[in-house]
Amino acid sequence: MTPHNREHLATLSEIRSLMERSSRFISLSGLSGVAAGLWALVGAAAAFVYLGKVPFDGRYHTFVDVGQWGVPPVVFFAINASLVLVLALFSGIYFTTRKARRNGQPIWGQLTRRLLWSLAVPLAVGGLFSLAMIRSGMVLLVAPATLVFYGLALLNASKYTLHDIRYLGMTEMGLGLIAAFWPGYGLEFWAIGFGLAHILYGTAMYMKYERKL
């Protein structure tokens, strides 16, 4: 190869890398996914204990008013879900900023804003939609709906971050749809989607992008 050609080749690969770096938020850490998955499993386990239920025992969740430990179900699930969400968010932010700092990439910028915005819109719609379902008594469909909307949010956000998120999104949507047509196992599917799927994809992404660093 002539020196000239080597230069052209270098130019082309530089262009490719600039296009990638400037259009995607690549600091998303796989460990964020693993952490979120672990918190979700803890939350789901707490819910099973609360309901006095074994996963896949085939009994429908009946949301009676009494509840355990003197805590009504609505309050329990609201607290449980908020805790999982907050803990997952914080560990996600922690691992992702750590990765960005290590790679010397900006944490807050145009790309981060775009990524968060593309996630937030479908999630907010899904959250409100779930509230509407609870109000109308369609509690059985809440878990499937959150999975479907979360999957859509990931699919949408995958344009602005690592490609792999796209497949996680499809997995979540698939699980959500199965759960929707197989009602009564909402909590189980919720644990698989938000727990196991996050851990599996997070680990795979960590192995793929971060371990060698």
Add this chain to the structure above:
Amino acid sequence: MKRILTKLNKAFDHRVRLGIMSVLVVNDWVDFTFLKDTLELTDGRLASHIKALEKVKYLEVRKRFVGRKPNTSYRVTEKGRQAFQAHLDALEELLKQSK
């Protein structure tokens, strides 16, 4: 060989200009700071190369205020996109021929 060499665009002679175009073609409006950080350039150098690309109408400029701060953003024009694509094709062609 010579014919292809002439297809390489003079406006992209400089690596910085190619860099600016690379960022612009995959984004919508991009602001000055983002370009500066991504390409790791000083204000002055970036500004002069942007001016050169603006002159040949490869990019368009939008100036506005975000809150109280002036904010300048850039977007690639259709002409710029075509020129950039042609330049990349020419580079690839050169590499292919010499293999």
